[in-house]
Amino acid sequence: MLKTSLEIEEAAVILKLLGDKTRLTMIKILDTGECCVCEFVEIFQMSQPGISQHLKKLKDMGLVREKKKGQWIFYSINKNNVYYPFVSEILHQLPSQENKLINLEKQGKRIICC
Amino acid sequence: MLKTSLEIEEAAVILKLLGDKTRLTMIKILDTGECCVCEFVEIFQMSQPGISQHLKKLKDMGLVREKKKGQWIFYSINKNNVYYPFVSEILHQLPSQENKLINLEKQGKRIICC
DNA sequence: TTAATATATAAGTTGTTACTTATATATTAG
DNA sequence: CTAATATATAAGTAACAACTTATATATTAA
Numbered sequence: 001m002l003k004t005s006l007e008i009e010e011a012a013v014i015l016k017l018l019g020d021k022t023r024l025t026m027i028k029i030l031d032t033g034e035c036c037v038c039e040f041v042e043i044f045q046m047s048q049p050g051i052s053q054h055l056k057k058l059k060d061m062g063l064v065r066e067k068k069k070g071q072w073i074f075y076s077i078n079k080n081n082v083y084y085p086f087v088s089e090i091l092h093q094l095p096s097q098e099n100k101l102i103n104l105e106k107q108g109k110r111i112i113c114c
Numbered sequence: 115m116l117k118t119s120l121e122i123e124e125a126a127v128i129l130k131l132l133g134d135k136t137r138l139t140m141i142k143i144l145d146t147g148e149c150c151v152c153e154f155v156e157i158f159q160m161s162q163p164g165i166s167q168h169l170k171k172l173k174d175m176g177l178v179r180e181k182k183k184g185q186w187i188f189y190s191i192n193k194n195n196v197y198y199p200f201v202s203e204i205l206h207q208l209p210s211q212e213n214k215l216i217n218l219e220k221q222g223k224r225i226i227c228c
Numbered sequence: 229t230t231a232a233t234a235t236a237t238a239a240g241t242t243g244t245t246a247c248t249t250a251t252a253t254a255t256t257a258g
Numbered sequence: 259c260t261a262a263t264a265t266a267t268a269a270g271t272a273a274c275a276a277c278t279t280a281t282a283t284a285t286t287a288a
Binding site for chain 2: 241245247248249250254255256
Binding site for chain 4: 047049050054
């Protein structure tokens with residue numbers, strides 16, 4: 001399942017996917033725990049379809065998974081993905097984005113479920 | 115000079131820059147030694163202006179430097195750049211591209227100078 | 229059952245990117 | 259000096275990316 005060496009073309013595709021501040025922040029947040037679509041809408045102050053489209057790109061590459069919980073769909077990181085070790089090395093070099101979740105919580109907009 | 119932590123927006127810009135197979139391969143090659151424009155033209159079978167434009171993007175971000183040697187301009191990696199540690203971690207996870215230089219040499223198209 | 233909420237998808241728009249060809253400049257070779 | 263070589267920049271183009279609004283579906287609340 002894990003990949004010891006990545007072809008350079010594959011790496012470029014992953015880097016391009018991560019080369020967007022919204023998706024990069026999303027996946028950094030997801031690396032610490034799950035999050036649902038409406039929470040991202042609040043965090044990024046972006047339209048709901050915009051958020052869904054970014055998540056679709058991450059999902060299509062297999063970097064994230066979705067799990068339905070009632071009316072919400074929670075996304076989480078897929079640590080079994082072949083590209084995860086590569087992505088993980090990158091994420092480790094980025095500052096924590098937990099403040100964004102803390103702010104959500106302060107506003108009472110964090111979704112706690114099941 | 116070195117950066118211990120990168121803002122996420124800056125990281126996204128770097129990842130986008132690296133998220134192109136031509137530039138990613140270029141910088142992986144440059145991480146092992148210098149190379150001139152016409153060598154890249156051979157390696158990538160791309161127009162000379164196309165190569166120059168990719169190199170300009172890398173140079174504008176400070177990731178590479180240029181040095182004129184006679185009629186050639188040699189590019190090399192700039193290890194003093196603030197983003198180098200970040201980039202380096204990524205490059206270490208990619209397969210060597212030295213075969214491309216070896217092939218050039220076999221064709222007698224490697225530029226050895228000064 | 230109806231209204232509200234959460235999400236995905238479709239369609240349209242605007243800006244960006246990766247290339248190309250054309251051209252100008254500098255250096256070297258004959 | 260002239261021709262050839264190496265490079266950069268300008269201009270044009272086609273494909274793509276990131277958003278928006280509109281709309282359809284599913285779930286929950288009243």
